Structures are given as C-alpha cells and as structure tokens.
C-alpha cells in the first residue's frame with residue numbers, strides 16, 4: 001500500500017514530511033509526495049499524517 005497526495009489540495013505545509021519522512025517528502029514544486037510504500041513499521045505515522053493534514057490531501061491507497 002502507498003499513500004497518495006493530491007497535489008491540487010496540498011498547501012505545502014511540510015507536516016507529512018516531518019511526521020513520516022520515510023514515506024513523504026517535499027518536491028521542487030513545494031508540494032508533498034509519497035515516495036515509499038506504507039509498511040508495518042511506518043503505518044502509524046502515515047495514519048497520523050492522514051489525520052493531521054490540514055487540508056485532507058492525503059489518502060491511503062492500495
């Protein structure tokens with residue numbers, strides 16, 4: 001499973017990249033992307049980003 005960031009919604013606050021840096025990173029356009037799969041080890045941090053994103057731009061997809 002890999003999270004998905006809707007770049008049209010993302011406001012570039014950086015929260016997800018700080019909370020789960022092994023899954024999310026900021027890109028040159030100032031938006032976030034998920035660059036790695038959600039794993040057993042990081043799934044709690046990923047869920048925290050989904051819950052914490054101020055504009056609900058992150059989804060967890062199969």
Ligand code: SF4
Pocket residue numbers: 005009010011012013014015016017031032049052053054055056057058
């Ligand atoms: S937490 Fe949400 S708004 Fe902030 S950078 Fe991540 S995806 Fe974008």
